[in-house]
Amino acid sequence: MSATDTQVLSSHACAVIDEWIAKYPPEQKRSAVLAALREVQHENHGFLTTELMDAVANYLGLARIAVYEVASFYSMFETKPVGHHSISVCTNISCMLRGGDEMLAHVEKRLGIKVGGSTSDGKCYLKPEEECLAACAGAPMMMIDHIYYENLTTEKIDQILAKLT
Amino acid sequence: MSAQITEDLVTIEVDGQPVQARKGAMLIDVTDAAGVYIPRFCYHKKLTVAANCRMCLVEVERAPKPQPACATPVMDGMKVFTKSPKAISGQQATMEFLLINHPLDCPICDQGGECELQDLALGYGSAVSQFTERKRVVRDKNIGPLVQTDMTRCIHCTRCVRFGEEIAGLRELGATGRGEDMEIGTYVAQAMVSELSGNVIDLCPVGALTSKPYRYSARAWELQQHDAVAIHDCVGSNVHVHAKGQVLKRVVPMENEGINETWISDRDRFSYQGLRHEDRLLTPRIKENGAWRECDWETALVTLEAAVTEPGKSNRLGALAAPSSTCEEMFLLQRFVRGLGSANVDHRLRQHDFSGDSSEPRFPSLGFAFSELEQADTIVIVGGYPRHDQPLINHRLRKAALRGAQVIAIDSLHQEYNFDLSAQLAVAPSALVAILGAVTRAVVERATGAGGALAQFTPRAEATRLAELIAAGQKILVVLGNRAQMHAERSRLFSLAATLVQSLNGRSGQLTDGANAAGAWLAGAVPHRGPGGREAGAIGYCAARMLTTPLDAYLLLGFEPDRDCSAPATAVATLVQAKFVAALTAFTSPTLEQVAHLLLPIASFGENEGSLVNASGAWQTFVPAVKAPGSARAAWKILRALGDRCGLPGFTAVTCADITTELKALCGIPRVEPLNPRPLPGGHANAAPGIEPRLELVVQVPLNRTDSLVRRASALQQMPQVGDEGVHLSPATLATLKLQDQAQVLLNVGGADVSAIAMSDSSVPDGCCLIYATTNLGTQLTTAATVTVRGAGGTR
Numbered sequence: 001m002s003a004t005d006t007q008v009l010s011s012h013a014c015a016v017i018d019e020w021i022a023k024y025p026p027e028q029k030r031s032a033v034l035a036a037l038r039e040v041q042h043e044n045h046g047f048l049t050t051e052l053m054d055a056v057a058n059y060l061g062l063a064r065i066a067v068y069e070v071a072s073f074y075s076m077f078e079t080k081p082v083g084h085h086s087i088s089v090c091t092n093i094s095c096m097l098r099g100g101d102e103m104l105a106h107v108e109k110r111l112g113i114k115v116g117g118s119t120s121d122g123k124c125y126l127k128p129e130e131e132c133l134a135a136c137a138g139a140p141m142m143m144i145d146h147i148y149y150e151n152l153t154t155e156k157i158d159q160i161l162a163k164l165t
Numbered sequence: 166m167s168a169q170i171t172e173d174l175v176t177i178e179v180d181g182q183p184v185q186a187r188k189g190a191m192l193i194d195v196t197d198a199a200g201v202y203i204p205r206f207c208y209h210k211k212l213t214v215a216a217n218c219r220m221c222l223v224e225v226e227r228a229p230k231p232q233p234a235c236a237t238p239v240m241d242g243m244k245v246f247t248k249s250p251k252a253i254s255g256q257q258a259t260m261e262f263l264l265i266n267h268p269l270d271c272p273i274c275d276q277g278g279e280c281e282l283q284d285l286a287l288g289y290g291s292a293v294s295q296f297t298e299r300k301r302v303v304r305d306k307n308i309g310p311l312v313q314t315d316m317t318r319c320i321h322c323t324r325c326v327r328f329g330e331e332i333a334g335l336r337e338l339g340a341t342g343r344g345e346d347m348e349i350g351t352y353v354a355q356a357m358v359s360e361l362s363g364n365v366i367d368l369c370p371v372g373a374l375t376s377k378p379y380r381y382s383a384r385a386w387e388l389q390q391h392d393a394v395a396i397h398d399c400v401g402s403n404v405h406v407h408a409k410g411q412v413l414k415r416v417v418p419m420e421n422e423g424i425n426e427t428w429i430s431d432r433d434r435f436s437y438q439g440l441r442h443e444d445r446l447l448t449p450r451i452k453e454n455g456a457w458r459e460c461d462w463e464t465a466l467v468t469l470e471a472a473v474t475e476p477g478k479s480n481r482l483g484a485l486a487a488p489s490s491t492c493e494e495m496f497l498l499q500r501f502v503r504g505l506g507s508a509n510v511d512h513r514l515r516q517h518d519f520s521g522d523s524s525e526p527r528f529p530s531l532g533f534a535f536s537e538l539e540q541a542d543t544i545v546i547v548g549g550y551p552r553h554d555q556p557l558i559n560h561r562l563r564k565a566a567l568r569g570a571q572v573i574a575i576d577s578l579h580q581e582y583n584f585d586l587s588a589q590l591a592v593a594p595s596a597l598v599a600i601l602g603a604v605t606r607a608v609v610e611r612a613t614g615a616g617g618a619l620a621q622f623t624p625r626a627e628a629t630r631l632a633e634l635i636a637a638g639q640k641i642l643v644v645l646g647n648r649a650q651m652h653a654e655r656s657r658l659f660s661l662a663a664t665l666v667q668s669l670n671g672r673s674g675q676l677t678d679g680a681n682a683a684g685a686w687l688a689g690a691v692p693h694r695g696p697g698g699r700e701a702g703a704i705g706y707c708a709a710r711m712l713t714t715p716l717d718a719y720l721l722l723g724f725e726p727d728r729d730c731s732a733p734a735t736a737v738a739t740l741v742q743a744k745f746v747a748a749l750t751a752f753t754s755p756t757l758e759q760v761a762h763l764l765l766p767i768a769s770f771g772e773n774e775g776s777l778v779n780a781s782g783a784w785q786t787f788v789p790a791v792k793a794p795g796s797a798r799a800a801w802k803i804l805r806a807l808g809d810r811c812g813l814p815g816f817t818a819v820t821c822a823d824i825t826t827e828l829k830a831l832c833g834i835p836r837v838e839p840l841n842p843r844p845l846p847g848g849h850a851n852a853a854p855g856i857e858p859r860l861e862l863v864v865q866v867p868l869n870r871t872d873s874l875v876r877r878a879s880a881l882q883q884m885p886q887v888g889d890e891g892v893h894l895s896p897a898t899l900a901t902l903k904l905q906d907q908a909q910v911l912l913n914v915g916g917a918d919v920s921a922i923a924m925s926d927s928s929v930p931d932g933c934c935l936i937y938a939t940t941n942l943g944t945q946l947t948t949a950a951t952v953t954v955r956g957a958g959g960t961r
């Protein structure tokens with residue numbers, strides 16, 4: 001760890017990472033990488049930068065590329081700048097049967113972006129389709145910042161989106 | 166021991182044949198040893214098992230599915246079928262999947278003709294693909310001047326990734342993305358800088374990673390393969406050189422487990438590029454009235470004979486050879502010089518201290534096999550940076566460290582290693598003896614209680630700590646590196662190292678500059694000993710003396726006086742005063758043209774024949790792969806013709822092998838000897854180095870600048886490890902001198918002021934100044950051990 005890493009990583013992030021490090025045997029410190037990236041991404045409003053990943057690598061004593069590998073592997077990490085509310089509209093089988101595609105089209109229309117894009121004000125990011133989000137009973141559904149919104153209608157979507165700050 | 170092995174043996178059946186194997190061994194190792202071929206991509210015997218390509222599927226009795234041979238341990242009674250319909254269909258299916266995304270562009274792929282995928286596709290591939298969708302395309306990455314990427318061809322075997330982590334110790338490549346999107350690369354644009362990076366070219370089974378300098382210059386089937394020995398360090402890596410006609414196209418490793426295993430350094434791999442440099446000397450040249458003109462060999466030899474046989478001048482002749490010259494060249498060189506009545510012959514161009522000459526072993530060596538480095542539990546490197554000086558020795562050290570050995574570095578630079586050192590101490594050169602003395606004293610006092618001559622060394626806390634670490638070891642090796650060889654008190658360092666290991670029952674050895682210092686000693690290319698280590702009648706001048714006291718005539722073999730000597734400025738100033746200087750050299754240079762009167766073109770790497778003795782005492786012989794260009798000749802032939810012409814005895818050998826045989830007979834079987842513990846000479850007071858007004862000089866020869874060939878290899882010169890023109894000072898030294906990083910400074914090395922740029926460098930001990938040898942700044946160095954640096958105003 002060098003002075004620059006502690007500048008890049010907030011003291012809160014460092015504290016959280018330390019907590020995770022403590023959960024693993026010392027020689028398996030690298031196991032904390034997922035938690036570390038999650039925390040750092042959260043603090044950075046939804047995405048990782050190379051600088052942040054490098055800081056995590058140094059903090060955990062890993063090769064930088066090892067952190068890039070993890071960050072680029074998991075779909076929950078964004079390695080390009082994206083809007084800070086992450087919106088995923090499920091279009092998997094159950095949701096598809098219950099109108100998921102229309103819901104997605106509606107969200108796209110409201111935000112004026114296509115899947116994979118972010119609004120120009122940097123507020124919303126329409127994350128590319130993930131697999132079934134395991135809320136089939138409430139299909140169609142979407143997830144915004146880890147919160148599930150089920151039994152969607154276009155009106156409901158308008159209300160939810162309007163509340164996003 | 167053997168009983169234990171038998172107990173651990175199991176018998177398995179491979180394709181109906183019984184095979185004995187070590188219990189738990191991986192099936193693929195067992196079948197390889199038994200000569201049964203199983204196709205593979207990701208498996209490599211020097212890397213960990215990844216089992217990700219699935220090409221090695223075989224049928225195992227009672228296993229429900231085909232098993233990967235590289236990840237299946239053998240068990241007693243196991244029945245394996247490598248060619249059964251089930252095995253073959255598994256392999257064929259794997260191949261079909263691999264080819265889904267692999268481009269069918271073999272005709273434009275540099276790997277074509279030597280591609281593992283191409284070969285196996287022939288054996289296991291189907292002519293028709295069921296896959297009609299589009300293939301994926303992956304953008305190529307620029308990962309530096311040595312390795313070319315064509316990442317669409319990658320089959321994700323991860324050999325290159327594992328190599329970085331496990332062998333190079335520098336994780337540069339990785340697999341980013343997932344599934345269809347997985348890519349091998351560095352993620353952020355970045356060049357590979359490992360000193361072993363070129364090995365990924367051999368490891369990559371397809372054409373994804375290929376050699377950039379070799380690219381599109383030949384096809385595998387047009388090349389002739391020859392065996393050779395690398396000439397850039399005292400490892401003497403075994404290589405294959407590949408030639409197309411008379412042009413050397415590339416160099417790849419030749420497996421030799423005891424020397425280079427399956428690897429070579431980038432320096433050994435890419436130096437051949439220098440062979441075709443425009444500086445290459447193609448015909449003899451003679452200087453007449455200050456102007457150079459080309460001449461024929463006859464004229465050249467007549468001139469040389471006249472110059473060196475001038476009556477009454479015999480002992481005023483000096484001969485200096487590059488420490489990478491072959492045994493045969495040095496043998497003839499010393500015979501020639503001694504035949505003319507002089508004894509001034511040496512190869513130790515970077516050495517300062519010759520006071521220990523009489524007690525040196527017969528030839529310098531580690532004194533043990535390279536593999537023993539891996540078995541030691543404590544290794545102390547004194548003065549040197551094997552990672553750059555001898556990359557494959559460093560690889561052995563790394564293996565030892567990973568196995569749990571403690572590796573300790575005591576040096577004058579805080580160098581970066583690709584493994585964890587147990588302790589690292591970087592002190593000014595003058596303090597190096599004091600530290601090693603204090604460590605030795607502490608160790609000896611622990612063992613025997615009395616220090617004797619060691620009492621002159623003041624105990625120091627850091628030395629006592631190191632002594633405790635070292636004394637805790639069971640198998641202790643102390644290795645003196647290249648900087649110890651160049652040290653102003655080399656002899657004291659060597660005595661101390663020998664004393665240290667003596668009291669610990671350990672062993673000590675030395676690494677040397679160049680590829681053949683050992684051979685040079687055996688051949689008698691030292692002023693005080695003849696061939697085979699015999700006493701020489703008269704004792705001549707050592708290299709340092711020859712290069713400070715002008716003689717009448719000089720013969721220079723294979724080096725550049727302004728780059729390859731410890732005090733280049735002094736050397737050049739001395740040589741210009743000589744009446745006659747003849748240089749046998751593969752390359753010309755402005756300095757050679759300035760100091761010499763005759764330039765004789767010699768054969769270089771791949772063109773030459775002869776032998777080299779490496780640091781473990783292995784005497785390795787090689788023959789030419791290609792003809793030397795122009796009218797260049799092997800140096801041994803030139804020396805033989807010269808000796809013959811001068812009427813000296815012993816210059817009648819017809820072949821190089823005759824000389825080898827004669828020299829070997831004189832040497833007997835060269836037995837490696839440890840360092841002699843010798844009476845410890847007194848030295849200077851152990852004064853702490855003061856910052857003002859003089860700084861102690863620390864010199865490092867950069868990885869990719871070791872000799873005239875490497876310095877002309879264009880791709881290697883684009884790598885970062887070529888040194889720089891800076892005056893490197895620690896931040897504290899900069900502060901004391903009231904200088905800023907990047908400040909314009911005046912450097913005084915014992916002559917006129919030289920302007921240079923100060924660079925902040927925390928690897929340099931306080932009160933010292935690091936200058937890279939072989940750089941333009943490095944050519945200014947004199948015999949002075951200290952320099953002054955003062956501000957010249959202004960920052961770059």
Ligand code: SF4
Pocket residue numbers: 318319320321322323324325326349368369370371373374
């Ligand atoms: S680049 Fe070559 S060695 Fe590396 S993973 Fe791809 S195929 Fe394997």
Ligand code: FES
Pocket residue numbers: 090091092093094095096132133134135136139141
């Ligand atoms: S298909 Fe949408 S939550 Fe399961």
Ligand code: FES
Pocket residue numbers: 204205206207208215216217218219220221222233234235236
């Ligand atoms: S060689 Fe066995 S899985 Fe690749």
